[in-house]
Amino acid sequence: MELINFKVGCKTISLKILDILLTERFDNNLTTLPNNNKSFIGVKDYMDIPTPVFDLGIILNNISTEQSNKHILKQLRSWQDKQSKWFNTLETNLLNRSEKLVINETELQDFIVFFQEFNTDNPDLKLTISRFNEPFELLLEQARQAVSAHRQGEHKQVSYLLSKIKRSSLAQLERLFESAQEQITLDYKPIIVFTTKDGINPHVGLLVDKVEDSLDYKKEDIKPLDKLTDIGFDIDPQTKGMMRGLIKMAKNHSVLIDPSSIFKPTELQVETENTEAYGLF
Structure with missing residues (x-):
């Protein structure tokens, strides 16, 4: 499975290359809308399709870069x-x-x-x-x-x-x-990563700091989060729902993320976690 790593603050996150439509430089030209979600920063057109954009730094670090x-x-x-x-x-x-x-x-x-x-x-x-x-x-x-x-x-x-x-x-x-x-x-030259669930239409845009590298990983390279989250880690349900595992790198880990689960209702996240709907392998 080919993944692309991105930097978000002090964290490294990984996305499947098939989940990515496009990356483009963030020029702070989004259309803002009234909302109560602090990570939602606006709407950007992708091929004339209004696409919501979220700051992944706020989602993962509780503060934007x-x-x-x-x-x-x-x-x-x-x-x-x-x-x-x-x-x-x-x-x-x-x-x-x-x-x-x-x-x-x-x-x-x-x-x-x-x-x-x-x-x-x-x-x-x-x-x-x-x-x-x-x-x-x-x-x-x-x-x-x-x-x-x-x-x-x-x-x-x-x-x-x-x-x-x-x-x-x-x-x-x-x-x-x-x-x-x-x-x-x-x-600081952030970029928007436009993600997709069907390979054609945009799902959400994610604001990240920069692209790191692209790597191939096997099933055994990805460690589940069950043992970590079962011992009392206080992870926001939405954040936990999109995390699919940890990938060992040279000095730390990358967090594998499923963008299709971002802001999905909790009951649907459970369904995704208990099936192979994400199609990791």
Whole structure:
């Protein structure tokens, strides 16, 4: 059986190639309709057939990748602003020769935790975030040197160190902040996967982040979800109804999805699960 893998946030999902009519870039040009389903994002014509489109990120992750990206961007901009204010305050106190000068590093400790624990499947963004540590530690060390020089009354040395910080560690951190934000913004190019139940007419469109690869799998490669869902996993019935199994990959698993079961009434999902209607093999 030939499958195509797609990325949805941090998850990988698989669809049978026969369930796919077409993939196209999402240009945010859907027709919106009043509804109470937060994953429904609008209607798109496929060969003049109005087709509902759902955000698979919301279905599987409870949050769209777009919203997740906005949250990360907000965090980065917040830390960039906080770091700038921190240094400006330090610089003002040093240049004004404040007698009660204390370098408050605790204000930035949460940022250390943020970039050390930051996780992403984007290799370029992951590399950028990993580069924060060195200039950040250098910034703190140079700030300590400037404070020490201030306490010893070496005011020319203080001015020299402040200038050095701006040219080196602070400038490098600013470039990393801008690079990370740019990668998050430019890397997000979602696509709509138009699915089908009969090979001709569209069923639903699914918004995913990107196409991964196409692979052939055998029956023994697909592991059932029964043991996982029977031990207390709280999976939404609609989501559970469309999941058909796990496929072992190099480092993780892909979730095999039956798009024909998305938003199907529960009683019909049970019927599908107990038969071979999906035609896996």
